[in-house]
Amino acid sequence: MEEKALHSLAQTQDSLREFIQSQSDKATDLTNISAQEFLERFQKYTEAERQEAFNRKIKLSKLEYDGEKDLFLDTFKSDDTRDAYCRSINFAEEYAATLDKSLLEFTPAEADDFIYSQKNRAPASIRRDVAAVSSFFTFLERRHKGISNPFRGTRARPKKTPVRPSAYPTEKEVEYIISHLKDKKLSLIVYIIAHRGLRIGAFQGISIRECNFKTVSKGKEYKGTFSPQIIQMIKAQKLPLTAPFADLDTVSLKSKIKYEVEKMYLAGEINAPYSAHDFRHYFAATEYAKDHDIYRVSKLLNHANITVTETYLKSIDVIL
Incomplete structure (x- = not known):
């Protein structure tokens, strides 16, 4: 419950930042309006945002997710590669389930949160999982209108660390x-x-x-x-x-x-x-x-x- 509450708070903060940015893009001066008018505008913005999310959910419900996932995994000839991609996608799906949503509903902010939630894992493992899920989204993006890759451009992905010299036995x-x-x-x-x-x-x-x-x-x-x-x-x-x-x-x-x-x-x-x-x-x-x-x-x-x-x-x- 605590994780969901924090996630809800983070979503509100993200919406507030996006609202202020949208008004700035329209050259709207928010400093000269009352608090009541600010809240009314923000409420209209979030209602429109929720409607957009709802419409997107309807579109996604028409997509046969399991079939698309199998089709994506079948593009890999190697069983080892296919299994590795499948494990990474399953891992992201499990995280999405904790938020009561489908992986396909991830926003860029949620994609970042998913990456940050793995801070106790090895950076190389995180990069591998993010690359696999991002590749899956890019595959879907090419096949279905309205799907975009929330992992594209993320700065949350840990940076590569120098690889230790490879050792092999004598x-x-x-x-x-x-x-x-x-x-x-x-x-x-x-x-x-x-x-x-x-x-x-x-x-x-x-x-x-x-x-x-x-x-x-x-x-x-x-x-x-x-x-x-x-x-x-x-x-x-x-x-x-x-x-x-x-x-x-x-x-x-x-x-x-x-x-x-x-x-x-x-x-x-x-x-x-x-x-x-x-x-x-x-x-x-x-x-x-x-x-x-x-x-x-x-x-x-x-x-x-x-x-x-x-x-x-x-x-x-x-x-x-």
């Missing part, structure tokens, strides 16, 4: 982590990332024939080969080559690796709480160090071109 740390993971399937996945460079999102769809694998990574088909050692390790765990990791969930897999590796870090056994992607960094740096053939490394990483690979290697402080 060869000894990779060997230690792989050998000390109690979950053998998890150990196998970390081994494959560190020695073949697959993204974590590529595992679920992998199918293998002899030493050749095929999967989808970031919405693109990805083909390559596994070493005989990797094939032997997969067979040793009695996993079907047709779909050895089909039962995995990418999000929970990332969390498991992070949790287990972080325990080793907290115990002082390794130098940093490495993420799943840091093992791909290790692979990229190790492969490039072999012969400095950026074309070969680019193909192994399944990058679109070597420019992407150059940026990728520089981001982990590899000297080209």
